[in-house]
Amino acid sequence: MALVAAALAELEAFDALLDASVALNAAVVAELAAAVADVAALLAEPVAALACVVAVAAKAAALPADVAASLALVLDVEAEVAEAEALVAAAEAEALDALALLAAACAWYFAEYSEPCTGPVVLVAQSIAAAAPVWLSLSSIRAVMLTPFKGAVTNLSVLESKSE
Numbered sequence: 001m002a003l004v005a006a007a008l009a010e011l012e013a014f015d016a017l018l019d020a021s022v023a024l025n026a027a028v029v030a031e032l033a034a035a036v037a038d039v040a041a042l043l044a045e046p047v048a049a050l051a052c053v054v055a056v057a058a059k060a061a062a063l064p065a066d067v068a069a070s071l072a073l074v075l076d077v078e079a080e081v082a083e084a085e086a087l088v089a090a091a092e093a094e095a096l097d098a099l100a101l102l103a104a105a106c107a108w109y110f111a112e113y114s115e116p117c118t119g120p121v122v123l124v125a126q127s128i129a130a131a132a133p134v135w136l137s138l139s140s141i142r143a144v145m146l147t148p149f150k151g152a153v154t155n156l157s158v159l160e161s162k163s164e
Helices: 001-111 121-129 139-144 157-164
Strands: none
Touching: none
16 A cells, blocks of 8 residues: 555656646746846837937927927017007008098088189188099099089089099
């Protein structure tokens, strides 16, 4: 019986040896993998350092572009302010143009329907109407003012000077 027990113990020892051999193989593979990982880390370190250098260089290269973009934003804000001022000036000029058109229309109406005379008031009215800029066309105002006030007579001297 001792021989059977020894044979069984030997089988168990052999099984344990097999398990130990598999574990040893796994440990060797793990050691090799760790060595490969160490080599890969050593090789990756310079690449990572180079990537950091490239990133810093890219940031440094982008700095002038950032400054230019900031300057462009400042200039854009200044341009918007200038545009707003120009719009205000244009509105004021438009109001002055409308006033000049009204004055020219009144002067034309006064010159057209006043008594024929060469008094200073009529001469001033005629010169204002004549000095109106070309783009201040009085044709639309003339169309509205075709009917004179009651009792007004057409100034023939003005009509004769226009036909010449």
